[in-house]
Amino acid sequence: MPARQYSAAMPTTLAVTVGQFSDKGRKPLNQDFHGLRLPDPEQQHSxxxxxxxxxGISSSEVSHIASETAVKSFLEDYFCTPDAWSVKQSGQRVLVAANAWLHAQTRRGPYRYDRDRGHVCTFSALVLKSTTAHLFHVGDARLYRLRNGQLEALTEEHRVWLSPEQSCLGRALGINPHLEIDYRALPLQVGDLFLLLTDGVHEWLDEAVLLALIDAHGDDLDATARRLVLEAHARGSPDNLTAQLVRINALPDGEAGEVQRQLEELALPPLLEPPARFDGYRILRELHASSRSHVYLAEDEHSGERLVLKTPSLDLRHDRAYLERLLLEEWIARRVHSVHVVRAPATSRPRQYLYSVAEYVEGQTLAQWMTDHPQPSLEQVRDLLEQIARGLRAFHRLEMLHRDLRPENILIDAGGTLKLIDFGSAQVSGLAEGGMDPDNPVPGALAYTAPEYFLGEGSSVRSDLFSLGVIAYRLLGGDLPYGAEVSRTRSRTAQLRLRYRPLWREDRDLPTWVDDVLRKAVHPNPARRYGELSEFLHDLRQPPPELLHRTKAPLLQRHPLRFWQTVVWVQLGVIVLLLLR
Known part of the structure; x- marks a missing residue:
């Protein structure tokens, strides 16, 4: 059977040729299992x-079940993980779940105390996404890469040698409740050939033989896989034998996803004026206009639902990165499911123009609420922060970061529920792997942006936490914890010289420990902030005992200017008294 070539009509799609073959060899049962999953073009991009x-291990009568379960569950469950997750996150989550299931099956069976006779198998997987190869490996199979005539082993065998002649598996699926997975990510090149071989093959064929057999069959990878298996058998392999080969024929340019396809296909919208009809919507009124976008309240003519439409401004219609971020907002809103995140309604109606759609929330922004409530109680602030954190956690569970958290991007509806909006600066791990990462090095408003962004460092959950800490600081009556100095610092040394401005005020009845909690939340060094949103919120509601016993700071620390003014007036008073004498 000829090798199978998988590609799409679009030249920007990853195209590969695959060959596979497996045989039981000299054993009565084939305990190996292998598989391939090629999804539809849209899911292939994500x-x-x-x-x-x-x-499977030869000492177990059920290891063939373990092998089949491991491969089938990985190829099925991996593609059911969220599109926003990275390959590493998706693959490891699926393998940990498969390992737990296999280990539980052994514990329920007759060999619960003999792991060598349970549901145990080795496992290796290769995920090709965009221009990167992702490797997952547990056990003693081997993955090779052939590039420019050079064969390179990409995995190590997890075997423990008891003697020069005897060894056992140190790691495998199902052998222990905890699973340690080897993971690697490697850049792809056109012409790369990857080999996945069980130990029944690679232990009997050295690199010279592998290269000769690959050269002999050229482009017919099914024939090559079959020949590798037969040659290992002929050389005396007593084991089951399986070989998989995949060659990279073409690589995408990173512009083949849903957002990029819309960018190519959709026309730029005209300026809209009520009561215009536009792409199945009736424009009711303009909500906001700026140099970046136009935001309208619209009514869906089919469902009657009121929605918000955002279209690009005239100034940015040719800025591809901005247009990507505009479309990304709706892509994210359709995938993050939380009452504290604005949603994007599903629609099957074809779209003619480039814009984003979101639910309409009748209410006010947190910035407007702060103007109306200049001195909220600590309990009110806690409630607001906890709602914001729930929305952020919905992002973080999907390996997304909001990166533009500020009062203007938080809505409060008539019932008091907070909702996060404006996801154009968000970072999505899964999309970044697929080649989409709009150029936005310092996202969001400078006053709320984490210091690490100004150093060109990577984002993390702690970056969103910094923005939440600044919002907390402002809600409790401050301006900004470091004034406007954060955005001016361009080195770690300069950032460490930043001085937190204590929040203590004579007209606010705030516990002294609140400043200690906020100081940690907005520390310039992300490693010294809280690691999780829940830790910050816990300390804001139930502070550590060491903070509760702190006394109020002296006037010099709370109000330096007032302290020195007092000193001057006292000195003047003393001078006047002396003169009167």
Missing amino acids: KGIALAIAD
């Missing part, structure tokens, strides 16, 4: 192409 190979 999740990639996956190959997996597993090898």
Whole structure:
């Protein structure tokens, strides 16, 4: 059977040729299992192409079940993970779940105390996404890469040698409740050939033989896989034998996803005036206009639902990165499911123009609320922060960062529920792997942006936490914890010289420990902030005992200017008294 070539009509799609073959060899049962999953083009962009190979251990009568389960569950469950997750996150989550299931099956069976006779297998997988190869490996199979005539082993065997002749598996699926997975990410090149071989093959064929057999069959990878298996058998391999080969024929340019396709296909919208009809919507009124976008209240003519439409401004219609971020807002809103995140309604109606749609929330921004409530109680602030944190956690669970958290991007509806909006600066791990990462090095408003962004460092959950800490500081009556100095610092040394401005005020009845909690939340060094949103909120509601016993700071620390003014007046008073004498 000829090798199968998988590609799409679009030249920007990843195209590969795959060959596979497996045989029981000299054993009565084939305990190896292998598989390939090539999804539809849209999911191929978000999740990639996956190959997996597993090898059951010969001492177990059920290891062939473990091998089949491991491969099938990986190829099925990996593609069910959220599109926003990175390959590493998706693959590891799926493998940990498979390992737990296999280990539980052994614990329920007759060999619960003999792991070598349970549901145990080795496992290796290769996920090809965009221009990167992602490797997952547990056990003693081997993955090779052939590039420019050079064969390179990409994995190590997890075997423990008891003697020069005897060894056992140190790591495998199902052998322990805890799973340690080897993971690597490697850049792809056109012409790369990857080999996945069980130990029944690679232990009997050295690199010279592998290269000769690959050269002999050229582009017919099914024939090559079959020949590798037969040659290992002929050389005396007593084991089951499986080989998978995949060659990279073409690589995408990173512009093949849903957002990019819309960018190419949709026309730029005209300026809209009520009561215009536009793409199935009736424009009711303009909500906001700026140099970046126009935001309208619209009514869906089919459902009657009131929605918000955002269209690009005339100034930015040719800024591709901005247009990507505009479309990204709706892509994210359709995938983050939380009452504290604005949603994007599903629609099957074809779209003619480039714009984003979101639910309409009748209410006010947190910035407007802060103007109306200049001195909220600590309990009110806690409630607001906890709602914001729930929305952020919905992002973080999907490996997304908001990156533009500020009062203007938080809405409060008539019932008091907070909702996060404006996701144009968000970072999505899964999309970044697929080649989409709009150029936005310092996202969001400078006053709320985490210091690490100004150093060109990577984002993390602690970056969103910094923005939440600044919002907390402002709600409790401050301006900004470091004034406007954060955005002016361009080195770690300069940032460490920043001085937190204490929040203590004579007209506010705030516990002294609140400043200690906020100081940690907005520390310039992300490593010294809270690690999780829940830790910050916990300390804001139930502070550590060491903070509760802190006394009120002296006047010099709370109000330096007032302290020195008092000193001057006292000195003047003393001078006047002396003169009168």
